[in-house]
Amino acid sequence: MNFWEFVSSTHQQLLTDAYQHASAVFQCMVVATVLGVLIGVATYRSEWAGNLATLTTSTILTIPSLAMIGLLIPVVGLGVPPTVIALTLYGLLPVVRNSIVGLRGVDPTLVDAAKGIGMSRAARLLRIELPLAWPPILTGIRVSTQMLMGIAAIAAYASGPGLGNEIFRGIASLGSANALNQVLAGTLGIIVLALLFDAAYVLIGRLTIPRGIRA
Amino acid sequence: MPETPDISGTPRTAQGSEAAAGGPGRSGAATDSGGADASAAHGKTGATIELENLTKQYPGSAAPAVDSVNMEIKAGEIVIFVGPSGCGKSTTLKMINRLIEPTGGRIRIAGEDVTDMDPVKLRRKIGYAIQASGLFPHMTVARNIALVPKMVGWPKSKIAARVEEMLDLVGLDPGEFHGRYPRQLSGGQQQRVGVARALAADPPVLLMDEPFGAVDPITRDHLQDELIRLQRELHKTIVFVTHDFDEAIKLGDRIAVLRERSRIAQFDTPEAILTNPADDFVSGFVGAGAALKRLNLTRVRDVEITEYPTVKIDDPLQDVFDKLRSGSTNEILLLDRRGRPYKWLRRGDLMRAKGSLARAGTLVADTVTRDATLRDALEAVLTDNTGRVAVTGRRGEYEGVVDMETLMNSVHELLEADRLDAIEHQHHLEEVRAHQTHADQEGDGGGARA
Ligand SMILES: Nc1ncnc2c1ncn2[C@@H]1O[C@H](COP(=O)(O)OP(=O)(O)O)[C@@H](O)[C@H]1O
Ligand SMILES: [Mg+2]
Numbered sequence: 001m002n003f004w005e006f007v008s009s010t011h012q013q014l015l016t017d018a019y020q021h022a023s024a025v026f027q028c029m030v031v032a033t034v035l036g037v038l039i040g041v042a043t044y045r046s047e048w049a050g051n052l053a054t055l056t057t058s059t060i061l062t063i064p065s066l067a068m069i070g071l072l073i074p075v076v077g078l079g080v081p082p083t084v085i086a087l088t089l090y091g092l093l094p095v096v097r098n099s100i101v102g103l104r105g106v107d108p109t110l111v112d113a114a115k116g117i118g119m120s121r122a123a124r125l126l127r128i129e130l131p132l133a134w135p136p137i138l139t140g141i142r143v144s145t146q147m148l149m150g151i152a153a154i155a156a157y158a159s160g161p162g163l164g165n166e167i168f169r170g171i172a173s174l175g176s177a178n179a180l181n182q183v184l185a186g187t188l189g190i191i192v193l194a195l196l197f198d199a200a201y202v203l204i205g206r207l208t209i210p211r212g213i214r215a
Numbered sequence: 216m217p218e219t220p221d222i223s224g225t226p227r228t229a230q231g232s233e234a235a236a237g238g239p240g241r242s243g244a245a246t247d248s249g250g251a252d253a254s255a256a257h258g259k260t261g262a263t264i265e266l267e268n269l270t271k272q273y274p275g276s277a278a279p280a281v282d283s284v285n286m287e288i289k290a291g292e293i294v295i296f297v298g299p300s301g302c303g304k305s306t307t308l309k310m311i312n313r314l315i316e317p318t319g320g321r322i323r324i325a326g327e328d329v330t331d332m333d334p335v336k337l338r339r340k341i342g343y344a345i346q347a348s349g350l351f352p353h354m355t356v357a358r359n360i361a362l363v364p365k366m367v368g369w370p371k372s373k374i375a376a377r378v379e380e381m382l383d384l385v386g387l388d389p390g391e392f393h394g395r396y397p398r399q400l401s402g403g404q405q406q407r408v409g410v411a412r413a414l415a416a417d418p419p420v421l422l423m424d425e426p427f428g429a430v431d432p433i434t435r436d437h438l439q440d441e442l443i444r445l446q447r448e449l450h451k452t453i454v455f456v457t458h459d460f461d462e463a464i465k466l467g468d469r470i471a472v473l474r475e476r477s478r479i480a481q482f483d484t485p486e487a488i489l490t491n492p493a494d495d496f497v498s499g500f501v502g503a504g505a506a507l508k509r510l511n512l513t514r515v516r517d518v519e520i521t522e523y524p525t526v527k528i529d530d531p532l533q534d535v536f537d538k539l540r541s542g543s544t545n546e547i548l549l550l551d552r553r554g555r556p557y558k559w560l561r562r563g564d565l566m567r568a569k570g571s572l573a574r575a576g577t578l579v580a581d582t583v584t585r586d587a588t589l590r591d592a593l594e595a596v597l598t599d600n601t602g603r604v605a606v607t608g609r610r611g612e613y614e615g616v617v618d619m620e621t622l623m624n625s626v627h628e629l630l631e632a633d634r635l636d637a638i639e640h641q642h643h644l645e646e647v648r649a650h651q652t653h654a655d656q657e658g659d660g661g662g663a664r665a
Contacts, residue, residue: 108350113345115338116422117339117366117412118338
């Protein structure tokens with residue numbers, strides 16, 4: 001059986017895995033984005049708090065993903081929970097870092113102007129600072145998503161959902177007829193998903209970055 | 216004070232006050248003698264500002280950046296803070312809208328103590344324009360201008376109309392600029408929009424911190440002229456910070472020359488500061504060429520603008536010939552289709568150009584508006600080398616000319632008047648001193664009387 005025959009014979013399973021993979025990454029990214037931006041907003045104005053947030057999230061990122069999932073299993077069990085927690089934690093760093101950098105990078109004279117014309121603290125944040133910091137934040141989200149695509153594959157180790165299952169099954173049955181095809185299908189599937197997500201981000205950027213500050 | 220509007224005064228349109236304006240050009244002329252009454256008659260919308268022992272001590276610095284400033288700013292006047300860099304001008308200004316919280320003293324606007332008022336509410340009633348415009352790059356021109364009216368809760372339709380009105384007021388075509396983003400504007404246009412935004416909700420007070428500091432000199436000159444025109448229509452109370460004394464002279468009804476820690480070295484009209492600087496610090500700041508600077512204090516509207524023979528570019532050639540031949544002057548002014556000065560035509564020019572108006576004559580190099588200073592006018596006369604300069608209206612249309620002779624006469628009169636003023640001032644000082652000495656001498660025996 002060549003690769004294409006393998007794909008067409010198992011496409012049902014592949015599509016299910018791909019869908020679950022994408023869905024897991026997407027949902028964890030939403031949570032990571034909300035948390036990450038909130039952490040950024042809470043810490044960007046203080047030198048030490050901002051640095052602490054960046055340091056903490058980057059420390060999380062240095063933990064090998066397999067180890068992280070391994071550590072989570074005894075605490076939260078198998079399946080979806082360790083996957084979601086791990087992905088969300090890994091997804092935080094780029095979002096937090098870019099939120100802080102983006103918010104700190106807003107021209108202080110603009111903040112001064114916003115204050116000067118009578119905008120409240122909340123209005124300043126929501127209508128001036130966050131929109132101006134949005135392009136770097138979106139870049140952070142994009143980087144996070146790419147990273148999570150790969151890391152999500154490891155989730156299969158904890159019986160999590162996604163294309164990692166194809167890869168792990170292939171590796172487990174190495175030497176059998178379709179082992180290589182299976183690994184290849186899982187890997188290519190992740191690459192295709194990553195490209196699709198990236199295209200979606202380009203579109204989101206077009207739609208959400210105001211024309212006045214688009215590069 | 217019945218004529219002092221409440222700081223939360225209701226918005227009024229620029230057109231409304233324009234109609235009511237149109238008195239003497241410089242409201243400064245009225246500041247000496249009950250200026251408040253005079254400008255009330257012109258539909259004033261400004262409010263008084265009083266600073267009382269206003270002090271700012273930044274944490275961690277030994278001396279205060281602003282040390283006990285006392286100042287009364289009248290409704291409807293432009294007061295300029297001028298002084299060397301770092302003397303505390305911006306700090307003083309930003310305490311008025313509490314962008315910087317004072318560490319001591321009080322601020323009263325329209326008689327109301329605002330030192331402890333909610334700063335966000337306060338700032339919505341005070342226009343604020345800064346260097347490099349401070350426009351938000353992610354919002355269109357229209358959205359930038361609409362910000363404050365939105366925050367104070369104007370209805371949508373009124374805001375839309377107001378945005379158009381403000382663009383028109385600062386000399387930008389609403390249709391063209393409405394939907395643009397700040398980066399699609401030149402520096403001067405951005406600054407205009409910045410002023411439009413500051414004025415959008417019709418605040419009685421406008422604070423400007425070196426608003427024209429970042430634009431090229433020619434644009435700056437235009438913006439200054441525009442501000443003068445605007446102010447004649449609106450009568451806001453404007454506090455304007457600059458380190459450029461010439462700008463201060465040109466714009467100010469009164470100038471506060473500030474020294475370190477925002478101490479007031481002199482607070483007076485430009486005329487008085489030029490002719491009677493209080494001390495060496497002020498003289499140093501006035502700099503050389505006080506006589507030339509004096510030219511900045513008088514505007515074209517204050518001197519005689521004379522009629523001049525003109526022809527329109529569409530007029531039949533015969534008319535042009537006739538006018539040239541019959542006229543008392545040997546030169547006429549050719550206007551374009553929109554009535555704007557286009558070319559100077561001398562006798563013989565047409566002949567040489569074989570009767571073609573397109574080729575005949577010399578292009579008008581420079582024109583001035585009624586708001587231009589005599590210095591601008593003099594410069595234009597010198598560059599145009601016709602011995603006169605055309606005066607134009609708001610849309611560039613021809614209104615008359617000012618010639619060299621008029622300028623020279625005005626300058627002589629001005630300098631003479633200043634000289635008399637200075638002498639009178641001197642007399643006055645001597646009298647006061649003599650009076651004091653007299654009183655001192657009588658002081659011993661006069662204690663019981665007092
Ligand atoms: N946030 C601040 N913290 C400490 N010192 C300041 C701060 N802002 C201004 N200063 C100091 O206060 C003085 C006055 O500053 P400023 O009002 O900006 O002067 P100006 O506008 O006249 O150039 C300067 O010596 C400046 O260094
Ligand atoms: Mg300053």
